[in-house]
Amino acid sequence: MAPPSPQVSKAFRAMAAIGISEQQVKPVLKNLLRLYNRDWSLIEAEEYRALADAIFEAEDAKVAAEKKKCNNYDQEDMEAESHPHHEPELPLTRLRSRSQDESPSQKKKSLDDEPVDNIEEDFSVPHRPLKRLRLQNHECQVSPSSNTCNPTSGGSLLIKPKVEAEELLDTRSAQQPQNTSHSPESRPPVSPHSGIKDKGKQPLISKPLALQGKSLSERSSNGVRFKETAVEPGIILMPKQNVNSLALITPKDEPFTDDMAQDEVPIAMIHPDESDNVHRPLLTEGATGKQHDEPVASQERESRNDTPVLSNEGSMNDGLATIPEGSPSNLGESSCLEVASSPSGEVKLSLSCSSAIGRPGFHMPNLDAILKLTEEKCLHTYKIIDPKFSLKNLLGHMCESFLELATNSNDESQDGSINVAPNLDSLQRSPAWDAVGGNKETLCMQSCALNGPVIMDCPSPVTDPEVPRIPFTLNGNCAQVSGTVVSNGFSEDNVDESLSLVVVQNSDLTPDDLRTIHDINDIARGEERVKISWVNERSRDRPPSFFYISKNLVFKDADLKICLSSIEEKNCCATCFGDCVSASIPCACAYQTGGKFAYTPEGLIKDDLLEECISMTRNPQPHHLFYCKNCPLERIKNDDCLEPCKGHLRRNFIKECWVKCGCHGQCGNRVVQRGLNCNLQVFFTSEGKGWGLRTLDGLPKGAFVCEFVGEILTNKERHQRKIQSTRSGRRPYPVLLDADWGSKANLRDEEALCLDATKYGNVARFINHRCLDANLVPIPVDVETPDRRFYHVAFFTTRKVDALEELTWDYGIDFDDHDDPVKVFNCQCGSKFCRSMTRSNRSRSASLAR
Numbered sequence: 001m002a003p004p005s006p007q008v009s010k011a012f013r014a015m016a017a018i019g020i021s022e023q024q025v026k027p028v029l030k031n032l033l034r035l036y037n038r039d040w041s042l043i044e045a046e047e048y049r050a051l052a053d054a055i056f057e058a059e060d061a062k063v064a065a066e067k068k069k070c071n072n073y074d075q076e077d078m079e080a081e082s083h084p085h086h087e088p089e090l091p092l093t094r095l096r097s098r099s100q101d102e103s104p105s106q107k108k109k110s111l112d113d114e115p116v117d118n119i120e121e122d123f124s125v126p127h128r129p130l131k132r133l134r135l136q137n138h139e140c141q142v143s144p145s146s147n148t149c150n151p152t153s154g155g156s157l158l159i160k161p162k163v164e165a166e167e168l169l170d171t172r173s174a175q176q177p178q179n180t181s182h183s184p185e186s187r188p189p190v191s192p193h194s195g196i197k198d199k200g201k202q203p204l205i206s207k208p209l210a211l212q213g214k215s216l217s218e219r220s221s222n223g224v225r226f227k228e229t230a231v232e233p234g235i236i237l238m239p240k241q242n243v244n245s246l247a248l249i250t251p252k253d254e255p256f257t258d259d260m261a262q263d264e265v266p267i268a269m270i271h272p273d274e275s276d277n278v279h280r281p282l283l284t285e286g287a288t289g290k291q292h293d294e295p296v297a298s299q300e301r302e303s304r305n306d307t308p309v310l311s312n313e314g315s316m317n318d319g320l321a322t323i324p325e326g327s328p329s330n331l332g333e334s335s336c337l338e339v340a341s342s343p344s345g346e347v348k349l350s351l352s353c354s355s356a357i358g359r360p361g362f363h364m365p366n367l368d369a370i371l372k373l374t375e376e377k378c379l380h381t382y383k384i385i386d387p388k389f390s391l392k393n394l395l396g397h398m399c400e401s402f403l404e405l406a407t408n409s410n411d412e413s414q415d416g417s418i419n420v421a422p423n424l425d426s427l428q429r430s431p432a433w434d435a436v437g438g439n440k441e442t443l444c445m446q447s448c449a450l451n452g453p454v455i456m457d458c459p460s461p462v463t464d465p466e467v468p469r470i471p472f473t474l475n476g477n478c479a480q481v482s483g484t485v486v487s488n489g490f491s492e493d494n495v496d497e498s499l500s501l502v503v504v505q506n507s508d509l510t511p512d513d514l515r516t517i518h519d520i521n522d523i524a525r526g527e528e529r530v531k532i533s534w535v536n537e538r539s540r541d542r543p544p545s546f547f548y549i550s551k552n553l554v555f556k557d558a559d560l561k562i563c564l565s566s567i568e569e570k571n572c573c574a575t576c577f578g579d580c581v582s583a584s585i586p587c588a589c590a591y592q593t594g595g596k597f598a599y600t601p602e603g604l605i606k607d608d609l610l611e612e613c614i615s616m617t618r619n620p621q622p623h624h625l626f627y628c629k630n631c632p633l634e635r636i637k638n639d640d641c642l643e644p645c646k647g648h649l650r651r652n653f654i655k656e657c658w659v660k661c662g663c664h665g666q667c668g669n670r671v672v673q674r675g676l677n678c679n680l681q682v683f684f685t686s687e688g689k690g691w692g693l694r695t696l697d698g699l700p701k702g703a704f705v706c707e708f709v710g711e712i713l714t715n716k717e718r719h720q721r722k723i724q725s726t727r728s729g730r731r732p733y734p735v736l737l738d739a740d741w742g743s744k745a746n747l748r749d750e751e752a753l754c755l756d757a758t759k760y761g762n763v764a765r766f767i768n769h770r771c772l773d774a775n776l777v778p779i780p781v782d783v784e785t786p787d788r789r790f791y792h793v794a795f796f797t798t799r800k801v802d803a804l805e806e807l808t809w810d811y812g813i814d815f816d817d818h819d820d821p822v823k824v825f826n827c828q829c830g831s832k833f834c835r836s837m838t839r840s841n842r843s844r845s846a847s848l849a850r
């Protein structure tokens with residue numbers, strides 16, 4: 001047993017001095033370390049004040065949760081009596097839950113249940129049995145007994161979507177007492193990749209809410225448990241109530257959630273001075289939509305600090321120069337900030353958020369609430385500690401700065417830092433973009449004000465192409481277009497496009513803009529054998545800009561050599577000729593698939609192999625799993641609280657013939673390497689999933705559709721990107737190549753690889769997730785190297801797929817695993833087995849029961 005680090009011991013001692021036991025300290029400290037990215041100075045500051053606060057709040061919450069629990073139990077007892085035969089309608093997942101209950105993972109004790117002796121171990125490299133087992137497609141829960149490695153085994157695949165996504169608390173957690181009995185019926189459905197989902201098997205403070213402003217949401221039998229889920233960026237999160245601006249230091253971007261239970265108050269808050277009026281609407285008296293006549297954009301000095309605020313004075317229609325500042329790195333790819341000023345010194349700011357377009361359930365939030373929530377996010381993200389901080393003031397400062405810079409002729413930033421070009425999104429929404437095709441002037445439409453997709457008005461024709469204009473309105477709730485209020489998504493019928501246009505010079509287009517324009521007819525830009533069209537029947541959004549590659553490419557550090565010399569006799573069929581699949585005796589390449597070729601002569605994957613792959617993916621058994629002693633995924637976190645390997649799923653591999661084989665290029669055992677051959681289309685989904693991929697032709701069961709192509713990264717690089725993407729707002733879509741990690745002890749970081757299609761990728765980056773019954777299954781395929789640290793991730797149809805049906809695969813997300821660093825989205829897959837859906841159903845019924 002390794003001793004705890006001196007810092008940990010010191011923290012224990014400091015807490016002991018104020019009467020807090022190590023047992024109380026440990027879980028909170030662990031999570032603070034995570035939250036603070038192991039910045040001990042934050043924890044040690046002010047005599048460990050943050051730590052003490054978090055512990056005290058956790059204790060308070062325990063009491064509150066206890067009360068709630070009692071209430072819920074009473075209610076549930078009543079319900080149980082009135083519905084004694086209620087069964088969840090997910091036989092598959094229930095079945096799996098049962099097996100999970102029997103899994104060794106279930107024997108894991110909760111952190112707080114551990115004897116005091118074990119506490120120290122948590123702060124050393126864990127060589128003890130898993131204290132928590134988690135199983136997902138990518139980070140699977142495993143049995144300690146399965147710590148064996150199968151060199152021929154496949155690996156699990158992982159999409160880690162949107163690390164920058166914001167988190168929501170799981171209201172179910174807040175509303176339901178923790179089920180410690182783990183009865184299968186009471187469990188939520190599990191990830192098809194996970195096989196095991198053991199909620200409540202250990203109390204965990206995944207984030208010290210005292211320092212995040214989050215409320216306590218759940219209490220376990222012997223500790224506090226915070227449950228969170230995530231929501232993708234673009235969704236406006238509304239705190240329910242009791243959420244005040246926090247004046248505290250929070251090292252990570254952990255925004256408030258809209259699932260905060262009503263009686264929960266964020267911990268360690270310092271309430272802002274009410275007299276500060278921080279929650280006054282940014283734009284006053286403008287909620288009527290009468291923007292043409294209303295005065296706007298004057299500077300009204302705030303009494304407290306003399307910063308200008310935005311109010312409605314003067315006409316915004318005359319002489320306003322619009323300066324869109326499309327800065328994806330700051331605002332996210334679907335947002336842009338616009339600054340408009342008039343010669344008389346009036347300045348207005350407008351935030352466009354196109355990701356709200358077409359989002360189901362979109363509604364106009366209250367402006368006060370938006371300001372409040374944004375302030376809270378600022379407080380968290382930027383560690384602003386002044387309780388008087390106000391977004392309104394900040395925006396006022398921005399207007400001031402704009403005026404200063406705009407009127408100072410010596411300031412060089414006029415040409416540099418303020419971009420007169422529209423952002424990409426604006427271009428993409430342009431109805432006239434196709435028509436002008438990148439000519440001297442380009443027309444684009446701006447949409448969406450502070451609070452959603454609002455079409456902006458453009459009453460005056462543009463006369464000077466050097467000064468693009470987007471006269472617009474920001475009235476707090478919605479804007480008017482030609483007399484029609486458009487408040488929720490594009491209402492194309494109502495839009496008078498001529499009034500919503502702005503002239504932008506072609507020279508202002510970024511390379512990203514231009515690339516997107518080139519992609520109009522073929523998103524693959526000729527890189528594939530077939531063209532891939534795209535269509536958006538719901539809005540004017542265009543697909544995101546990225547570099548299309550049809551083959552994986554090493555980014556930098558990946559230790560991957562593809563060389564002929566590594567292909568031995570046994571790895572190829574040098575003596576074959578013609579078509580191996582039609583030969584009477586299977587060649588050496590069929591060895592990996594049990595001496596039978598994986599494909600039929602028609603090029604479909606054979607049914608028995610396919611069914612096995614599907615079953616393994618949807619319902620993995622313990623023997624499908626292995627875990628590494630020193631898991632690269634855990635190691636790269638460089639965490640004091642190094643967790644044991646969460647496990648990896650074995651999969652069946654397909655081995656295709658290749659250049660060292662004697663057969664010809666059209667051999668039936670060369671399917672994936674020939675690339676995609678289906679008529680696919682990228683389209684904008686109607687369910688709020690963004691873009692998706694569909695097939696234009698019907699596909700038979702077992703057909704190869706495409707592979708997941710991207711940059712080959714080490715997981716260390718992935719981790720670094722993840723951190724960067726959180727800052728920049730870009731969304732990484734990595735897929736782990738962890739099939740063979742177990743075959744080598746101490747895999748070096750350069751050997752632990754994954755694929756990232758965020759910037760360089762193929763059409764697979766558009767395939768959305770579907771829980772359990774997806775129509776695609778990913779299968780690892782060996783082509784050019786027997787080294788299974790790298791392989792192709794190929795998608796095959798799990799059943800017959802109709803023309804125009806969306807193609808989906810199960811990312812393996814465990815929507816209930818709030819300890820997972822992957823931030824999940826609000827699943828809209830529509831499957832009756834949707835794991836996210838059943839969770840919210842449970843949440844709803846729990847709240848009904850209250």
Ligand SMILES: C[S@@+](CC[C@H](N)C(=O)[O-])C[C@H]1O[C@@H](n2cnc3c(N)ncnc32)[C@H](O)[C@@H]1O
Nearest residue numbers: 161689690691765766767768769825827828829
């Ligand atoms: C690999 S991308 C798929 C393409 C993506 N829809 C787009 O527009 O680029 C994964 C992202 O798509 C969205 N997504 C995928 N499946 C979803 C689902 N079932 N429900 C909601 N959003 C989904 C999530 O935002 C996720 O982070």
